[in-house]
Amino acid sequence: QVQVVESGGGLAQPGGSLRLSCEASGSDFNTYTLTWYRQAPGKEREWVAISTNSGSPDYAASVKGRFTISRDNSKNTMYLQMNNLKPEDTAVYYCNVQRLFRGYWGQGTQVTVSS
Numbered sequence: 001q002v003q004v005v006e007s008g009g010g011l012a013q014p015g016g017s018l019r020l021s022c023e024a025s026g027s028d029f030n031t032y033t034l035t036w037y038r039q040a041p042g043k044e045r046e047w048v049a050i051s052t053n054s055g056s057p058d059y060a061a062s063v064k065g066r067f068t069i070s071r072d073n074s075k076n077t078m079y080l081q082m083n084n085l086k087p088e089d090t091a092v093y094y095c096n097v098q099r100l101f102r103g104y105w106g107q108g109t110q111v112t113v114s115s
Helices: none
Strands: 004-007 010-012 018-024 033-039 046-051 067-072 077-082 091-099 102-105 109-113
Touching (some): 018 033, 018 109, 033 067
Parallel strands (some): 010 109
Antiparallel strands (some): 033 091, 067 077, 091 109
């Protein structure tokens, strides 16, 4: 079992920045595939960004160039730096951890972009 906890959400103005964190338990964090998803009101959950233990990160077209995913294996934590935020980025952001072919979700953190 992997425990997953997101944090760092809040209210930001258009053009502003936020940094989300995702902490996951386990002694083999460096092997995890880590993914950010988001779900806006009335919409399906969508993939945002992914970090594997071996490949380059990848991003959805809607956030590429604005969001940066990173990880600190020594802290069992993944980050999502979100810059130049837009109102359409408003959503609950979820962290998904893939370990040994099983997926684990956090409870989500709300991001609201509004003036």
